[in-house]
Amino acid sequence: MTSPGLPSAPGLLSNPLPERRQARIHSSLLWTAAAALLLLAGFLVREHMSTLRMVQQQGLPLASEVAELDRRLEILTQQTQALDLTGDIVGGAEEEDLRLFVLPAGGESARTIAVFTAVVDAWRAGGTVKDVAPITVGAPERATVAGADPLVRRTVRMALRMRNENLADFSALLCLAGLLTVEDAITPDGRKELLAISETGNPEQITSLKRFLSTGLLPYLRDPLAAEERLLAAFPTDALTAFLRMFERTPLIRDGMAFARGPVGTVLLTEKLWPLPFLTVSSLDVEEEEEGWVRVEVELMLYGQTRNVP
Amino acid sequence: MVVTGLNFRYTIKKTMTDTHPSTHGPQVSADGAEKQPFLAGVAPGLELPIFVFAVVLVSLLSLSLAIVLPVLAQVEVNGQSHDLQSLRLTRDRMAAELLRREREREQGVLSVTDPTYDALKEFRGDLPSFAALREQLRRLTESLVPEEDAIVMQEYLLEPGEKTLTITGDVRNVGPRSMTVLAQFAEELGRLPSVSAVKPPLYRRVEEADGSMHSPFTIVLTLQ
Numbered sequence: 006m007t008s009p010g011l012p013s014a015p016g017l018l019s020n021p022l023p024e025r026r027q028a029r030i031h032s033s034l035l036w037t038a039a040a041a042l043l044l045l046a047g048f049l050v051r052e053h054m055s056t057l058r059m060v061q062q063q064g065l066p067l068a069s070e071v072a073e074l075d076r077r078l079e080i081l082t083q084q085t086q087a088l089d090l091t092g093d094i095v096g097g098a099e100e101e102d103l104r105l106f107v108l109p110a111g112g113e114s115a116r117t118i119a120v121f122t123a124v125v126d127a128w129r130a131g132g133t134v135k136d137v138a139p140i141t142v143g144a145p146e147r148a149t150v151a152g153a154d155p156l157v158r159r160t161v162r163m164a165l166r167m168r169n170e171n172l173a174d175f176s177a178l179l180c181l182a183g184l185l186t187v188e189d190a191i192t193p194d195g196r197k198e199l200l201a202i203s204e205t206g207n208p209e210q211i212t213s214l215k216r217f218l219s220t221g222l223l224p225y226l227r228d229p230l231a232a233e234e235r236l237l238a239a240f241p242t243d244a245l246t247a248f249l250r251m252f253e254r255t256p257l258i259r260d261g262m263a264f265a266r267g268p269v270g271t272v273l274l275t276e277k278l279w280p281l282p283f284l285t286v287s288s289l290d291v292e293e294e295e296e297g298w299v300r301v302e303v304e305l306m307l308y309g310q311t312r313n314v315p
Numbered sequence: 316m317v318v319t320g321l322n323f324r325y326t327i328k329k330t331m332t333d334t335h336p337s338t339h340g341p342q343v344s345a346d347g348a349e350k351q352p353f354l355a356g357v358a359p360g361l362e363l364p365i366f367v368f369a370v371v372l373v374s375l376l377s378l379s380l381a382i383v384l385p386v387l388a389q390v391e392v393n394g395q396s397h398d399l400q401s402l403r404l405t406r407d408r409m410a411a412e413l414l415r416r417e418r419e420r421e422q423g424v425l426s427v428t429d430p431t432y433d434a435l436k437e438f439r440g441d442l443p444s445f446a447a448l449r450e451q452l453r454r455l456t457e458s459l460v461p462e463e464d465a466i467v468m469q470e471y472l473l474e475p476g477e478k479t480l481t482i483t484g485d486v487r488n489v490g491p492r493s494m495t496v497l498a499q500f501a502e503e504l505g506r507l508p509s510v511s512a513v514k515p516p517l518y519r520r521v522e523e524a525d526g527s528m529h530s531p532f533t534i535v536l537t538l539q
Contacts, residue, residue, distance in 0.1 A: 035362035042369030049376035056388050059399060064390040067402045071392050074409040081416035088423030099426040108432065152434035173446035180442045188425055189436065200420065211424065219426035256444050283432075285439045289473040291449070308435060 080208040087209045099185055099219060104310070107183050107283050112157040112309025114142040117282045120273070121163060124178065127272040133168040136300075148308065161284070161305040169297045177264035179305075180257055183283030187225050187232070188218035190257055195248070202245050213239035223279040226265035229253065283308045443538050445473050448480060448509060455503055459496070462488050466500055480536045487529035494518045497530045504536060512537040 106116060118140055128134035143160035150156060167175065184190060191199070199218075203211045217236040225232050233249050252258060264270050273279045287304040294300055389396040397405060422428055449471065456466040468484040486493040486500070497518060505513040516532035523529070 032362050035366045039362060039366040039369045042366070042373045046369060046372045046376055049373065049380055052380060053376070053384055056384055060388045060390065064388070064399055064402065067399070067406055068390045068392045068397075071397075071402060071406050071409060074406065074413055075393055078409060078413055078416065081413065081420055085416060085419050085423055088420065100429070103427055103429060103432055108435075150431075150434050150438045152437070153431040156431070156435075172449065176444050176446040180444060183435070183439075186426060188427075196421070200417075200424065211420070215424045215426070218424060256447055257441075260444055260446065283435060286442060286473070286475045289445055289475075290470065291445065291473075292470045293468065310431070 077204065080204050083208045084203070084211040087212055088215065091212045091215065102185055102280050106280050107185060108156075109282065109309045111311070112145045112159045112307055114159055114161065114307060116278070117161060117284070117307050118142070119276075120278050120281055123272050123276050123278055124175075124269050125165065127268040128167060128171055131268065133171050134165055135298075136164075136166040138164040142307070145309070147311075148306075155311045157309050157311055159307045159309075160287070161307050162303070163305075164300070164302040166294070166298050166300050169299055172291065172299060172301070173260060174264045174267055174269050175301065177260040178269065178281070179284065179286055179289070179303075181222065181261055181264070182281040183308075184222050185280050186218060186222055187220045190222055190255075190261070191218070191252065195252065198248060199245075202240055202242060202248065205242055205244075206240055210239035221279065222261070223265055223270060223274060226258065226261045227270060227274070229262070440475075442475055443473070443478075443480075443509065445471070448473070448538075451507055451509065452482070452504075455507065456500070459500060459503060460489060465489050465496060478538045480538060481533065482536065483531075483533045485529050485531045487527070491520070491528055493528055493530035494520050497532055501532075501534060504534065509539050510536045511539050 104110075109116065121140055125134055125137055141160075141162045145157040145159050148156045148158040188196065196218075199214060203214050213236055217232050220232045237245060237249075253262070273281075285306045285308070287306055288302075289304075290302040292300040385398060388398055390399070390402055391397075392402070392405075452468060456468070460466065465488050466484060466486050468482050470483040472481040472483075473479075474481075486497045489496050497516065501513055501515050504510055514535035514537075516534045518530065520528050520530050
C-alpha cells in the first residue's frame with residue numbers, strides 16, 4: 006500500500022533528478038579524489054627529486070670525507086701503535102732532566118750560579134767581561150702561573166760589563182734557559198705541520214719524528230745536520246726539507262746556533278750544565294759605554310717546583 | 316552525443332521548474348540557478364580513468380619512496396652502503412675518533428708531557444731577542460740621517476713582562492734640526508715589525524754654552 010499523496014517507490018527511484026544528482030556527486034567526488042591524489046603524487050615526485058638531489062649534493066662529498074677520515078684513522082692507529090711500542094724507551098731521561106735541572110725542587114739556585122759563573126769564566130778567558138758584581142739570589146717565594154701546579158721562584162740579580170759582541174750570546178742564553186729539547190723550540194703550529202708530514206710515506210716512521218723532537222736542544226744547535234738527516238731519511242719529502250730550512254731561520258734557532266757553537270755553548274756542554282734552569286727576565290738594562298763595552302744589569306726569576314714530583 | 320557543461324546545466328534548470336521544491340532537493344541560488352557540486356560536469360566520463368590513474372601513480376610512487384628510493388639513495392663507502400643520515404653519523408663519529416687519536420699521537424710523540432712546564436713556557440712566551448732588537452735600532456738610526464752619531468742610544472731597558480723596551484738617548488750633531496730628526500726617528504720606530512706602539516718622547520732642544528744644540532729623549536716601545 007502506498008499513500009495517495011506520496012509517489013510510489015518505483016516512481017521515486019525512477020525519478021531522474023536524484024540519479025543525476027547522485028551521478029554528479031559521484032563524479033565530483035571522483036574528480037576531487039583524483040585531484041588530491043595527483044597533488045600527492047606531485048609531492049611524492051618532488052620528494053624523490055629532492056632526495057636524489059640531496060644524495061648528489063651531500064652524499065658524494067660526505068662519502069669522500071668519510072673515506073678520507075677512514076684513511077687518516079688507519080694511519081693514526083698505526084702511528085699510535087708504533088709510539089706505544091717506543092713510549093717506554095724514549096722520554097724518561099727528559100722527564101728526569103726537567104725534574105732535576107729545569108724546575109728543581111724548591112727553586113734551588115746552585116745550578117743557576119754555576120751556569121753564570123761558567124759563562125763569565127768563558128768570557129773572562131777571552132777578556133770580554135769585567136766588573137762582575139756578585140750574583141744575588143732572593144729567598145724563595147710562592148708563585149702562581151695559570152695552568153701550573155704551585156711553584157716557587159727566586160729573584161736573581163747580576164750586573165757586569167761585557168763587550169758588545171757578548172750581548173748576542175747573553176740574550177740567546179736567556180731565551181734558551183729552561184728549554185730541554187727540539188720540541189720546546191717548535192711552535193704548536195710547527196708541530197702540527199711536522200705531524201702532518203709524518204702521515205705521508207711510511208706512517209710507522211713516526212718514531213723517527215719522536216727521536217728528532219726529543220733531541221737535546223743544545224746538541225741540535227751545535228750540529229743540526231745529524232738529527233735532520235735521520236729525520237729526512239725517514240720522511241724524504243720536499244715539505245720536510247722546507248720545514249727544516251724555515252725552522253733554522255727562526256730567531257731562536259738562528260741565534261741559538263751561534264751561541265751553541267761559541268765558547269759559552271761549548272763550556273755549558275763540557276761542564277754538563279745543559280739543560281739550563283727555567284728563568285724569566287724581569288728586566289734587562291743595557292747601557293752603552295766607551296770603546297765597545299756595555300754595562301748590563303739583569304733581574305731574573307728562577308722557577309722551581311714546590312716538591313719533588315716522583 | 317557530447318554533453319557540454321552548459322546544456323547539462325540547462326537540463327537541470329529545466330527539471331527544477333518541473334518538480335516541487337524539497338528541502339532535500341538541489342540547492343538553488345538567488346538567481347534561481349542550481350548550485351553544482353564542485354568539479355561536477357568537467358569532462359564527464361574521464362573522472363574514473365583519471366582517478367584510477369592517480370591511485371596507481373600514488374601507489375607506485377609510495378612504493379618507490381618506501382623501497383626503491385632508499386636503495387637509490389645509498390652511498391657506498393669502502394664497500395659498505397650508507398644512507399645520508401647514517402653517513403653523517405659515521406662522519407661525526409669518525410671525526411671525534413680522529414681528534415682523540417690525534418691527541419693520543421701528540422702525547423705519544425712528545426718526550427715531556429708536563430702541564431706545569433707547558434704552562435710556564437706559555438707564561439714566558441717568546442722572549443724577544445735583545446741583541447736582535449738592538450741591531451734593528453742601530454740599522455734604523457744609520458739609515459735615517461747621514462751624519463755620523465746623530466742619534467745616540469745610550470741605555471736600553473727591556474721589560475718582557477710589560478713587553479716594553481725603553482730607550483734613552485740623544486739627537487746631536489744635526490744643529491737646529493735635532494727635534495725634527497727625533498720626530499722622524501720616533502715615527503720610524505713605530506714602523507718596525509717588532510714594535511706595536513710607540514710612546515712619543517718629550518720634544519725639547521737644549522742649547523749648550525758652545526752654541527751646539529741637541530735633543531735628549533726617552534722613548535718607550537711596546538713590543539709585539
